[in-house]
Amino acid sequence: MNEQFYVSTLAFNGKSLEEITNISNESNLNVEFSSNLIFEHNNIEIFNKFSGKKLLHNYFPPPEKSFVINLASDNPKILNLSVEHCKENILRTAYHQLPFYSIHAGFCIDPKISSLGKLIKAQKDCDRNKYIIRFKEVLFEIIKFAESKNVKLLIENNVLSKDNFTQNNFKNLFLCVESEEIIEIINEIDKPNFGLLLDTAHLKVSSSTLGLNLLEEVNKLLSYVKAVHHSDNDGISDTNDSIKNDYWFLPFMKKLKESFHVLEVRNLEAKSIKKQLKILSDAI
Secondary structure, eight states, X not given: OXXXXXXXXXXXXXXXXXXXXXXXXXXTOOEEEOSSOOOOTTHHHHHHHOOSOXXXXXXXXXXXXXXXXXXXXXXXXXXXXXXXXXXXXXXXXXXXXXXXXXXXOOBSSOOOGGGTTSOOOOSSOOOHHHHHHHHHHHHHHHHHHHHHTTOOEEEEOOOOOHHHHHTTTTOOOBSSOSHHHHHHHHHHHOOTTEEXXXXXXXXXXXXXXXXXXXXXXXXXXXXXXXXXXXXXXXXXXXXXXXXXXXXXXXXXXXXXXXSEEEEOOSSOXXXXXXXXXXXXXXHO
């Protein structure tokens, strides 16, 4: 398969990592080792042995004791765990000569694992600016570390659902959900090994929540995009639905010929994965 196109481990819901890699090898699929996996002692060994093209994203490998990566956390333990996880993956990325390592933008709260993708409610008021400052400082530290290992680091835009916005008194507890803040952070850090992993589904929901023009948001971000997560939804919540021939993002694909593209859709068989990857590749 073209080395620009990958499928996330999220697509293989309920399967072990060994099963995923076996299917991917048989079907000649490139894999983003990412979410929806359980801790197993041989996860790293399986990753190392995987013979196909691969990427590392955010939470892989899942730790024995679960936590949510948060590079803006005011909890020293969570912040340290998050930074160390990222640095370990930067070293893996360097060792395997992978194109980049990608991580999620931070939060102004420390979500529980069980609340991800659901309502995340703050227990107290927070100074959002404080979290942005911490996120930039920590991000800069990690980017410098990545630079020393000749690794590119990409940040993924968060998703702000209407429920998470309204139930928190119309306060945005998630960093990097819209173009203005994303661009400000990338430009302020100003490192050649730093860019954006654009999650199209996240941007669709966030734009709807904040009343932003989705297509204008994409156009503002295009020059910063180095990779894309592809899935679809109804604009209300991030459901990782399949993409079809009328997928709204397809007109932008020709402008992202040099970028990496990851199908991040839930519960797919290899035949369906290949069909959707073809929709993406044909658009370029």
